[in-house]
Amino acid sequence: MTKRERSKDGIWTRAIANRRSNFKILEFKKIMKVYVIGIGLIGGSMVLDIKGRYPDATILGIDNNEKHLQEAINLGVIDEAGSFEDLQKADFVIVSVPVDVALTVLPKVLDAVGDKTIVFEVGSTKKPICDVVANHPKRRNFIATHPIAGTEFSGPSAAIRGLFQGKTNIICEVEKTAFKLQEKALNLFTSIGMRIRYMDPISHDKHIAYVSHLSHISSFMLGKTVMIKEKDEQDIFDMAGSGFESTVRLAKSSPAMWTPIFKQNKEYVLETLEGYIANLTQFRDLLADDNYNAIFEEMESVNKIREILNGITIKK
Numbered sequence: 001m002t003k004r005e006r007s008k009d010g011i012w013t014r015a016i017a018n019r020r021s022n023f024k025i026l027e028f029k030k031i032m033k034v035y036v037i038g039i040g041l042i043g044g045s046m047v048l049d050i051k052g053r054y055p056d057a058t059i060l061g062i063d064n065n066e067k068h069l070q071e072a073i074n075l076g077v078i079d080e081a082g083s084f085e086d087l088q089k090a091d092f093v094i095v096s097v098p099v100d101v102a103l104t105v106l107p108k109v110l111d112a113v114g115d116k117t118i119v120f121e122v123g124s125t126k127k128p129i130c131d132v133v134a135n136h137p138k139r140r141n142f143i144a145t146h147p148i149a150g151t152e153f154s155g156p157s158a159a160i161r162g163l164f165q166g167k168t169n170i171i172c173e174v175e176k177t178a179f180k181l182q183e184k185a186l187n188l189f190t191s192i193g194m195r196i197r198y199m200d201p202i203s204h205d206k207h208i209a210y211v212s213h214l215s216h217i218s219s220f221m222l223g224k225t226v227m228i229k230e231k232d233e234q235d236i237f238d239m240a241g242s243g244f245e246s247t248v249r250l251a252k253s254s255p256a257m258w259t260p261i262f263k264q265n266k267e268y269v270l271e272t273l274e275g276y277i278a279n280l281t282q283f284r285d286l287l288a289d290d291n292y293n294a295i296f297e298e299m300e301s302v303n304k305i306r307e308i309l310n311g312i313t314i315k316k
């Protein structure tokens with residue numbers, strides 16, 4: 001990778017991109033112990049792929065929800081239940097809990113792990129997570145990640161194989177992770193099909209507010225608007241086309257996961273909402289003024305999103 005990847009925020013630096021592109025894809029020779037803390041959609045899907053790629057790996061799960069723990073064993077998502085006391089022996093620890101929970105769980109995990117363990121957290125915000133471990137004595141055992149993949153479902157039954165194939169994993173503050181452990185983590189990510197991108201935590205939180213957090217709010221509020229008007233749910237069911245279904249899909253997402261994300265990323269989420277509300281208001285005003293030429297032009301200019309989305313698909 002010789003050219004600068006982008007952006008005006010200086011998100012991905014050339015130095016890091018070059019250095020990273022040289023790392024070797026290593027096979028993990030010895031039998032690995034992988035711990036997943038929070039066995040839901042993301043943690044569960046990740047260990048399914050790791051087990052698929054490294055069948056000799058032992059997958060241990062920790063979850064404060066006993067039902068989820070048992071379900072994960074029954075579904076073959078994990079091999080057995082683990083405990084914090086055993087984390088010393090872990091090769092990898094995946095922290096995959098809601099982002100507010102991560103703020104307390106992650107430092108405890110770092111307290112418990114051995115020198116050769118690499119811990120990664122997969123939450124949808126990065127600045128608060130990076131800040132909470134900034135001065136931890138084992139900061140070099142931690143790599144901050146955000147896999148850009150998911151669905152609207154939760155819990156171990158939502159875990160699916162191949163979720164991360166061709167998807168981007170955003171890594172923040174890679175230089176704060178011990179080099180050997182970076183290599184270990186990056187090998188694992190690429191071995192399950194992920195592309196790696198580097199970003200600083202503030203840029204991550206700012207950009208993700210637009211492309212992910214705003215979409216969820218917009219879907220929740222679209223769902224609310226329709227539900228208030230259409231009290232009879234059967235009517236919604238009969239009249240809803242695929243457009244409505246796809247736009248409102250994210251409104252099925254878990255409030256327990258999304259409330260702390262909005263709280264942690266409040267500043268940037270508010271910024272996106274202000275822009276979005278201004279656009280909605282402008283559209284309403286154009287319609288109220290019978291300004292159909294302007295409405296046509298507005299939609300025509302937003303049609304350019306097709307090329308942008310095609311570009312994203314091609315790059316996968």
Ligand code: NAP
Pocket residue numbers: 037038039040041042043044062063064065068096097098099101102105122123124125146147148149150151152153154155156158254256257261
């Ligand atoms: P999920 O399916 O709800 O799984 C989270 C699991 O963690 C649940 O079993 C939950 O149990 C458990 N848990 C909660 N508190 C815990 C604690 N103190 N100790 C141990 N386990 C605990 O959530 P997810 O969708 O996998 O999301 C996990 C993380 O990935 C979040 O930080 C999210 O921001 C991030 N992420 C999500 C997506 C997505 O599309 N969903 C995409 C990328 C990243 P309970 O259900 O009983 O609370």
